[in-house]
Amino acid sequence: xxxxxxxxxxxxxxxxxxxxxxxxxxxxxxxxxxxxxxxxxxxxxxxxxxxxxxxxxxxxxxxxxxxxxxxxxxxxxxxxxxxxxxxxxxxxxxxxxxxxxxxxxxxxxxxxxxxxxxxxxxxxxxxxxxxxxxxxxxxxxxxxxxxxxxxxxxxxxxxxxxxxxxxxxxxxxxxxxxxxxxxxxxxxxxxxxxx
Amino acid sequence: xxxxxxxxxxxxxxxxxxxxxxxxxxxxxxxxxxxxxxxxxxxxxxxxxxxxxxxxxxxxxxxxxxxxxxxxxxxxxxxxxxxxxxxxxxxxxxxxxxxxxxxxxxxxxxxxxxxxxxxxxxxxxxxxxxxxxxxxxxxxxxxxxxxxxxxxxxxxxxxxxxxxxxxxxxxxxxxxxxxxxxxxxxxxxxxxxxxxxxxxxxxxxxxxxxxxxxxxxxxxxxxxxxxxxxxxxxxxxxxxxxxxxxxxxxxxxxxxxxxxxxxxxxxxxxxxxxxxxxxxxxxxxxxxxxxxxxxxxxxxxxxxxxxxxxxxxxxxxxxxxxxxxxxxxxxxxxxxxxxxxxxxxxxxxxxxxxxxxxxxxxxxxxxxxxxxxxxxxxxxxxxxxxxxxxxxxxxxxxxxxxxxxxxxxxxxxxxxxxxxxxxxxxxxxxxxxxxxxxxxxxxxxxx
Numbered sequence: 001x002x003x004x005x006x007x008x009x010x011x012x013x014x015x016x017x018x019x020x021x022x023x024x025x026x027x028x029x030x031x032x033x034x035x036x037x038x039x040x041x042x043x044x045x046x047x048x049x050x051x052x053x054x055x056x057x058x059x060x061x062x063x064x065x066x067x068x069x070x071x072x073x074x075x076x077x078x079x080x081x082x083x084x085x086x087x088x089x090x091x092x093x094x095x096x097x098x099x100x101x102x103x104x105x106x107x108x109x110x111x112x113x114x115x116x117x118x119x120x121x122x123x124x125x126x127x128x129x130x131x132x133x134x135x136x137x138x139x140x141x142x143x144x145x146x147x148x149x150x151x152x153x154x155x156x157x158x159x160x161x162x163x164x165x166x167x168x169x170x171x172x173x174x175x176x177x178x179x180x181x182x183x184x185x186x187x188x189x190x191x192x193x194x195x
Numbered sequence: 196x197x198x199x200x201x202x203x204x205x206x207x208x209x210x211x212x213x214x215x216x217x218x219x220x221x222x223x224x225x226x227x228x229x230x231x232x233x234x235x236x237x238x239x240x241x242x243x244x245x246x247x248x249x250x251x252x253x254x255x256x257x258x259x260x261x262x263x264x265x266x267x268x269x270x271x272x273x274x275x276x277x278x279x280x281x282x283x284x285x286x287x288x289x290x291x292x293x294x295x296x297x298x299x300x301x302x303x304x305x306x307x308x309x310x311x312x313x314x315x316x317x318x319x320x321x322x323x324x325x326x327x328x329x330x331x332x333x334x335x336x337x338x339x340x341x342x343x344x345x346x347x348x349x350x351x352x353x354x355x356x357x358x359x360x361x362x363x364x365x366x367x368x369x370x371x372x373x374x375x376x377x378x379x380x381x382x383x384x385x386x387x388x389x390x391x392x393x394x395x396x397x398x399x400x401x402x403x404x405x406x407x408x409x410x411x412x413x414x415x416x417x418x419x420x421x422x423x424x425x426x427x428x429x430x431x432x433x434x435x436x437x438x439x440x441x442x443x444x445x446x447x448x449x450x451x452x453x454x455x456x457x458x459x460x461x462x463x464x465x466x467x468x469x470x471x472x473x474x475x476x477x478x479x480x481x482x483x484x485x486x487x488x489x490x491x492x493x494x495x496x497x498x499x500x501x502x503x504x505x506x507x508x509x510x511x512x513x514x515x516x517x518x519x520x521x522x523x524x525x526x527x528x529x530x531x532x533x534x535x536x537x538x539x540x541x542x543x544x545x546x547x548x549x550x551x552x553x554x555x556x557x558x559x560x561x562x563x564x565x566x567x568x569x570x571x572x573x574x575x576x577x578x579x580x581x582x583x584x585x586x587x588x589x590x591x592x593x594x595x596x597x598x599x600x601x602x603x604x605x606x607x608x609x610x611x612x613x614x615x616x617x618x619x620x621x622x623x624x625x626x627x628x629x630x631x632x633x634x635x636x637x638x639x640x641x642x
Binding site: 022027028031035036037039040043044052053056057060061064065090094095114115117118120121122124126129147148149151173176179180 | 200202203204205206207208209210211212213214215218219220221222223225226227229230231233234237238470516539621622
């Protein structure tokens, strides 16, 4: 039996205001509410699960540190997600090594239809797709996540990554082709999609 | 390609969004612990910062009344001065000293009576004691003198009734205080009846009945004399003010400083897991872009200064993160592999607000260093961007130029050293800055 119950936060507004007042119980509840979703985002952007955890920790610390600046509490979901994504970008800006971005696309079959990719992705296990994405070089993985999953435009991506708009577009095309090639390989091998 | 790019993009986007829109994973307990321990640490740090800031503010607010009252007290202090050169070697000297006091007319003047019966009255001996107090040469003791001389009484009486102080006397080895009225306007106003003074000494009486003994240079100190009010014997102002003068104590002052600063840093690089930093460089050249500044304003009381400061420090450094690629370099006959790195540069502008305490000293003696000053102090400041607290020690040396009666210009080199290390939020490099600059300050003293 609990003699001292934690403070209840009925609405998201109350919860965020509690976090802004640095109430420990609000922070714990906020963490519980967002942790599963946000670790998922972090893992998408990370090469490994361990790196995803690092990004997650760093991002959540930033969220608690800066939550007092949030004025529009209704948009807290997108704000938290943007903090996590920016943390992931910073993480790879800070830590990524100069990688060999050139990937051999010799076996890439351009005859694959768009609906083939769609049906293939639908059939595939999430973990398998996640695995394909994580195998992409850091820069490509970030761009694929930003454009294809999180829906940022090329201009927004260019701003976020501090690169030229044209560079963002060209890098995306290369990243997408690698992703398509990897999907083709799996599709032909596992799901017998004709090449 | 059968399908255009946009179709493929749309198909990939739709499929991936369906897969990952509700994608969740399980965070480990270690992550939770790390987040909340960091949260607690930063909460404690911010609380500590607030407590320190509040404590500083409280100290400042409490010191204001003290400064105010100590300043207002300056006006009420009266100095009673005795000419330095008027040694008190017996009645002849006393006769010389007395006329200096009799020049002014006043209703409340003292009458010096030539009655032996009043010799024992401690009030009547006040001036004699004061005169004796400053004698540098050996003199007659008060006791023997007062008995030897027929009567010599001088009581300083002043017009004003609002200011009163006690002039303590020495009588039979005991402290006695006697009330005397003083005035701020007329320091001495006594009507001295010279005719009634008989300062002749019967040498026979002295020889037979009374002992002459030497008194020390500072009999008041020697006998643990503790006046209720601070009565000071100003030897320098005596001649101008007929022996009695106000002592001008240093009042409240205001200080304003501007200091252009060049920052030097001690950078400690700590690697993160999986990251190798290399070729870390801190620019050493002095350029206008890298020049910081600091504004200081505050209050000065005596030798102490309580200051507020605002400043900007420009911090920049380059570093490389080692990549997986190596470059083969030929160095004379040897070949070396050098790891290639990705270059990064950080240019940060750190802004500080702070509170500080300084001790100001100036060389007054007539030497080549006359009017050179030295400031030494500590300062607690907070960086506004990263909310980091920094404790500084500072030192300034230079020349003080008197601009007017109340204003002084202080100019000279300034050194500031951080006792604490600041952590860069991106790289986790530890940075300990110290700054060298030229301090230009104006000091206005209210007297």
